[in-house]
Amino acid sequence: MNQPRPREKLAAAGAGSLSDTELLAVLLGTGAPGTPVIELAAGLLETFGGLRGLLRAGPRTLESQSGLGPAKACKLLAVLELSRRHLAEELVRGRALESPDMTRQYLKSVLRDHPHEVFACLFLDTRHRVIAFEELFHGTIDGATVYPRVVAEKALRHGAAALIAAHNHPSGVSEPSLADQAITRRLKEALALLDIRLLDHFIIGDGRPVSMASRGLV
Secondary structure: OOOOOOOHHHHHHHHOOOOOOHHHHHHOOEOOOOOOOHHHHHHHHHHHHOOHHHHHHHHHHHHHOOOOOOHHHHHHHHHHHHHHHHHHHHHHHOOOOHHHHHHHHHHHHHOOOOOOOOEEEEEEOOOOOOEEEEEEOEOOOOOOOOOOHHHHHHHHHHHOOOOOOOEEEEOOOOOHHHHHHHHHHHHHHHHHOOOOEEEEEEOOOOOOOOOOOOOOOO
């Protein structure tokens, strides 16, 4: 008996029943001359080492793959952006501290795959609802220079009463460094002068983001 096609399987049993290869095949829709879509999907995942590698590839890299082209590459990039926006909507006005896991997921989705360090902040109002998210500093793969004065100015501009800071470690290791601890102390002190609270500082790597507040470092 033939196995059901990915679309038929999705309709019958839900998206969660599909493998990565099958989900990608549904998204691509069609294969290439001489290559069925399921084989095309499997080949792409093998080439890029899985979904993460595929979705973090740039548009030109994707377009250059046999069987993709501009239209399918755009579909892949659109799916990644949709997932990020879905997580962002979960945080808008009221979700950041009610759902710490969602906060972690969102920060990981926007920061994990940068090739260099990026320092960002979630600005919060007096009820700790999200006002805005901004990437503030971009550095090399070895580190980013963070200026507490700039963070404080941004917080005042947004009318924030508190904020959550985050930055990624391109190495994939989420453990806070001594430099991370030092900038957290400086940032907390600078914000305290303006009566703005630093609630947490997340370190984003390959695993679960590390909360410095949970380590007693904020």
